[in-house]
Amino acid sequence: xxxxxxxxxxxxxxxxxxxxxxxxxxxxxxxxxxxxxxxxxxxxxxxxxxxxxxxxxxxxxxxxxxxxxxxxxxxxxxxxxxxxxxxxxxxxxxxxxxxxxxxxxxxxxxxxxxxxxxxxxxxxxxxxxxxxxxxxxxxxxxxxxxxxxxxxxxxxxxxxxxxxxxxxxxxxxxxxxxxxxxxxxxxxxxxxxxxxxxxxxxxxxxxxxxxxxxxxxxxxxxxxxxxxxxxxxxxxxxxxxxxxxxxxxxxxx
Amino acid sequence: xxxxxxxxxxxxxxxxxxxxxxxxxxxxxxxxxxxxxxxxxxxxxxxxxxxxxxxxxxxxxxxxxxxxxxxxxxxxxxxxxxxxxxxxxxxxxxxxxxxxxxxxxxxxxxxxxxxxxxxxxxxxxxxxxxxxxxxxxxxxxxxxxxxxxxxxxxxxxxxxxxxxxxxxxxxxxxxxxxxxxxxxxxxxxxxxxxxxxxxxxxxxxxxxxxxxxxxxxxxxxxxxxxxxxxxxxxxxxxxxxxxxxxxxxxxxxxx
Numbered sequence: 001x002x003x004x005x006x007x008x009x010x011x012x013x014x015x016x017x018x019x020x021x022x023x024x025x026x027x028x029x030x031x032x033x034x035x036x037x038x039x040x041x042x043x044x045x046x047x048x049x050x051x052x053x054x055x056x057x058x059x060x061x062x063x064x065x066x067x068x069x070x071x072x073x074x075x076x077x078x079x080x081x082x083x084x085x086x087x088x089x090x091x092x093x094x095x096x097x098x099x100x101x102x103x104x105x106x107x108x109x110x111x112x113x114x115x116x117x118x119x120x121x122x123x124x125x126x127x128x129x130x131x132x133x134x135x136x137x138x139x140x141x142x143x144x145x146x147x148x149x150x151x152x153x154x155x156x157x158x159x160x161x162x163x164x165x166x167x168x169x170x171x172x173x174x175x176x177x178x179x180x181x182x183x184x185x186x187x188x189x190x191x192x193x194x195x196x197x198x199x200x201x202x203x204x205x206x207x208x209x210x211x212x213x214x215x216x217x218x219x220x221x222x223x224x225x226x227x228x229x230x231x232x233x234x235x236x237x238x239x240x241x242x243x244x245x246x247x248x249x250x251x252x253x
Numbered sequence: 254x255x256x257x258x259x260x261x262x263x264x265x266x267x268x269x270x271x272x273x274x275x276x277x278x279x280x281x282x283x284x285x286x287x288x289x290x291x292x293x294x295x296x297x298x299x300x301x302x303x304x305x306x307x308x309x310x311x312x313x314x315x316x317x318x319x320x321x322x323x324x325x326x327x328x329x330x331x332x333x334x335x336x337x338x339x340x341x342x343x344x345x346x347x348x349x350x351x352x353x354x355x356x357x358x359x360x361x362x363x364x365x366x367x368x369x370x371x372x373x374x375x376x377x378x379x380x381x382x383x384x385x386x387x388x389x390x391x392x393x394x395x396x397x398x399x400x401x402x403x404x405x406x407x408x409x410x411x412x413x414x415x416x417x418x419x420x421x422x423x424x425x426x427x428x429x430x431x432x433x434x435x436x437x438x439x440x441x442x443x444x445x446x447x448x449x450x451x452x453x454x455x456x457x458x459x460x461x462x463x464x465x466x467x468x469x470x471x472x473x474x475x476x477x478x479x480x481x482x483x484x485x486x487x488x489x490x491x492x493x494x495x496x497x498x499x500x501x502x503x504x505x506x507x508x
Contacts, residue, residue, distance in 0.1 A: 007376070014373040018359065018366070025361050094352040095374065096332050165280040247336045250329070251271055 008098050015105035034113045045184040057186050059214050067183035067206045069117040075174045080106040081153035082160045082167040089253035099246050103157050107150050134216050141209045148231035151238030158245045161252050261430050261462030262308040267340030269301040300326040302486040308462040315477035316466045317501055322483040324466045328432045346429025351436045360404035367403055375422040385421050393417035412440030420452050431463045470498055
């Protein structure tokens with residue numbers, strides 16, 4: 001069991017490294033291309049957000065950037081997972097391979113780029129003369145957030161084999177979720193939208209991270225514990241669904 | 254024979270059928286509609302029907318039959334890539350399954366990176382790959398091109414790289430059960446072909462239980478002691494290779 005886990009993680013890391021390399025292969029600017037997209041959306045939204053009336057959010061650039069990169073991590077990973085099993089079909093059919101690696105390597109790959117983006121957030125924090133100390137708690141949030149993403153990725157990757165155009169459906173769904181999640185705006189409490197947002201896990205994860213980093217506090221302990229438990233639960237369910245179905249994946253491709 | 258003869262592959266009454274979707278679309282909408290209306294349009298395709306046989310260590314079993322007779326599916330069942338619908342398959346020892354697919358060569362990476370990637374995909378740790386690296390490069394005869402990107406390689410060079418990595422990784426696993434699906438010829442020039450065939454022979458005669466799928470009757474004749482002739486997912490004939498191949502050739506003359 002331990003050996004198998006080691007195998008999966010080792011191979012996933014190799015695949016993630018390869019994909020990472022391939023994405024900016026043949027370009028001197030390399031890593032810059034990863035950061036360009038989040039930086040551009042950040043800049044655009046900063047301008048838009050600045051124009052919103054009564055923008056009283058403190059440290060708005062940090063507020064925005066954290067929301068943006070966390071949501072990006074989720075979108076990029078799950079959309080990748082919605083295609084990875086299909087794209088690696090010939091592999092799955094011709095080698096006895098732990099199919100988990102195709103999902104895990106995707107998560108790892110986007111975890112790399114997420115880390116780079118987070119460094120940018122820290123740099124921005126320094127620039128805004130924030131108390132940097134609180135940034136070091138982010139990895140704890142990230143750990144549970146990643147568990148959540150792995151769980152969702154496992155589920156999406158399995159369903160993508162059974163439903164051919166799931167990747168399109170998922171792309172639209174994540175886009176909608178992006179607008180519903182308060183990334184460049186804040187939801188006034190006591191509003192109807194706020195009640196609905198309570199059902200949005202992305203809202204909670206982003207909120208916890210922001211509360212930590214900007215307001216130096218942990219959200220109500222109930223919410224916090226609920227988020228942790230649900231991330232573990234989603235991970236467990238995702239893993240269960242995947243393990244249950246993985247022997248049937250090869251013959252459906 | 255000083256080596257102990259062990260039963261390596263046990264196949265007992267296995268059957269396998271695929272439920273083939275006959276719907277024109279398996280998209281989200283049609284899946285939803287079919288779910289709501291309880292509509293099922295499925296047809297079973299039987300690729301293995303009540304097949305039983307054993308293979309012992311040191312034995313080479315040949316599988317012959319027309320396209321679609323269920324040869325590759327049978328290998329995948331033994332390699333545990335597919336699950337049988339019913340019946341039992343047991344293998345003892347390490348299993349290696351080889352297919353003709355060029356397993357994951359990435360053209361935009363260098364040969365060095367490709368060796369590391371393919372090695373990991375074939376189940377080697379980074380440490381093992383580093384150990385094997387020299388052997389692989391040596392065998393491929395592409396030492397001058399180690400840091401060149403593979404998309405600049407000729408077809409022959411790619412076959413060389415592919416075969417070298419494969420054979421070295423397989424040797425590393427020291428397989429007890431070897432399943433070979435049409436990958437006896439290595440491609441490349443005559444020199445390399447000869448070297449590759451020799452390696453392959455060593456591997457096949459190395460004492461593992463081997464199942465060989467090939468359309469090349471001469472190859473089957475050369476290596477196999479026993480032959481199964483598959484037709485439509487069932488065993489049509491089985492027995493010593495000379496007898497079965499004669500029957501097969503009479504029945505399905507090669508044009």
